[in-house]
Amino acid sequence: MRASKKTMGASGLVLVLLAGLSAPALAQSAEDIDFGDDSSEWANDGECDDPRFTGTGMAAELVDTDLARDATDCRTLLEAGSITLAEPDTGDSADISAIDFGDDTSDWARDGECDDPRFVGSAMAVELEDVDIGRDATDCRTAYEAGSITLVGDGDPAMMADIDFGDDTSEWANDLECDDPRFAGAGMASELDDINTGRDATDCRTAYEDGTITLAEAATDAAPVTAVSASVLEQIAARIDFGDDSSTWANDGECDDPDFTGPGVAGETLDSDRLHDASDCRAAFLAGTATLKSSGGPGVAFDYGSDTSEWANDGQCDDWRFTGPGMAKKLSGSDVMGDATDCQALEANGEISIKPVFAPDYVLGAPYDSAGVSFGDNSSSYADDGICDDPRFEGPGVASTLLDSDLERDAADCRALFEAGKITLR
Structure with missing residues (x-):
């Protein structure tokens, strides 16, 4: 996974940072505890976000980046008896x-x-x-x-004995993301191709060992983020009569049927080509670059995903493709497409909305004007891989996780994806 060096800890660890803290020390008063400072994004919101503590005054979701960074809230709640220091797991x-x-x-x-x-x-x-x-x-x-x-080496060696990870002959081997479509999870590349089956062994083995991917047939994680999943578009396409390929312009890489619109459609279309450029139009429809003018676009089939998130059905939307007051306070990439019921209900009630760049018909407005955006240069290690690695952007064309060091260093990828309507500035 092409991830930020400093991501949130997936385990929600309870770290006791107090030097020499022992069991009796847990009963210490507030004066004996180093609460840290108020540099957390969630400081002074009435909840303690520091995962060293536990109790009714704690935030529902905790991340390790807030350790010792919510001092005022945590001190107040500890003095009120609403939280206490958590008991550390001493282990063996x-x-x-x-x-x-x-x-x-x-x-x-x-x-x-x-x-x-x-x-x-x-x-x-x-x-x-x-x-x-x-x-x-x-x-x-x-x-x-x-x-x-x-x-390393302490785990059960039989755990992966039945998995043939293959070799590293993929074009994308050793880029810290698993590109083998037999797997699924947060450690996967955002775009997968069957050609990479069994050809990204090192990345996939590492991610499997780390628990960030699993075999797709047993996966509970959401699928990689796309504007509309390929399976949904295939289902819609099956209900469309694209006609035949009798047009003079058939199989030229552009859809010439005047009933379609979008960047994949020819600039000028003729009524005589209606239902006569089937292959081009079907390919453009599946690529998300063409839609029926009368259909309202594939946005009607927005893929909300499933309820695989740990926070599914809690009344808040945890999928960062949405925005609005109904969103959970802390969001994780692992919850994308994993909180369908909450997000769909909140959107229907007007409490959240789909971020435009994730809406299926956003790409149909392409090309977008990039003249006012400073994209930087191509000095990123991940430049020219077809994915935008600049953390200033978001959208289905952005890498699943990002490095601050790639800020303004993936210009060609980000410019192309911005103009194609697959990313936007945050």
């Missing part, structure tokens, strides 16, 4: 004592993710470097005690 002390976790000299120390490549698991940072071996002690020890990581 004999096992832990045999591990030299090192120190906290890594640039990424104390960020809620383990950056030491000697470990593997859901609490690991997505990008690992050997320079961080033995240099992220607090994060790795806490995650190990919580059971969210293990030493």
Whole structure:
């Protein structure tokens, strides 16, 4: 997965950052606790967002990036008796004592993710470097005690014995995303092609070990984000009579049927070509670049997904393709297309709306004017891969997760996708 170096911890770890904190210390008064500061996005909202605490005054969703960053809320609620320090999971002390976790000299120390490549698991940072071996002690020890990581090789070797991951002959091999369409999950590339089946072994094996993907037949995660899923468009296309290919302009890569509209349709169409350019028009329809003028566009078939999110059916929409007061406070990519019932109901009530760039008919307004956007250069490691990696953008053409270091460094990809209506500035 092409992920930000600093993503939210998937495990929701309870990190106890107080030096030397022991069981009796949990009864300490507020004066004995380092609450940190109010730099959290959710500071001063009346809920404690620091995952070191527990109780009725806690926010419903916690992320490790808020550790020691919601001081006022947490201090007030602790003094009111609405929260307490959470008991740490001490784990197997004999096992832990045999591990030299090192120190906290890594640039990424104390960020809620383990950056030491000697470990593997859901609490690991997505990008690992050997320079961080033995240099992220607090994060790795806490995650190990919580059971969210293990030493490489500690897992059950039979876990993946039945999976043939193949080789690394894919064009997209070793780019930190799994491109093999046999798998599904948050660690997958946003666009998949059958040609990559069994050809992205290293990426897919790593993501499988980390728990960010699973075999598609057993997957519970949402499918990769697209404006309208291919399966939905196929179902709609099956109900359309595209006609035949008797037009003079048939099979020229443009739809010449005057009943269609969109960037995939020829600039000038003739009534005589109605129902006579079937192959071109069907291909453009499935690509999302053409729609029937009378159909209202494929937006009527917006794919809400399913209810696989942990937060499904809680009365809030957790899918970041939407916006509005009915949205959950903290959103995760793993919930995209995973909270269908909540989001559909809230949209029907006018409490949320689909972000335009995710609406199926948005691409039909292409090409969009990019003259006022500074796209930067192509110095990103992921430049020219057909996906926009600049974190200033959002939309189905953006990488599933992003690096701040790619800001204004993927110009060609982002410009092309912006003009095609597949991304927009956040």
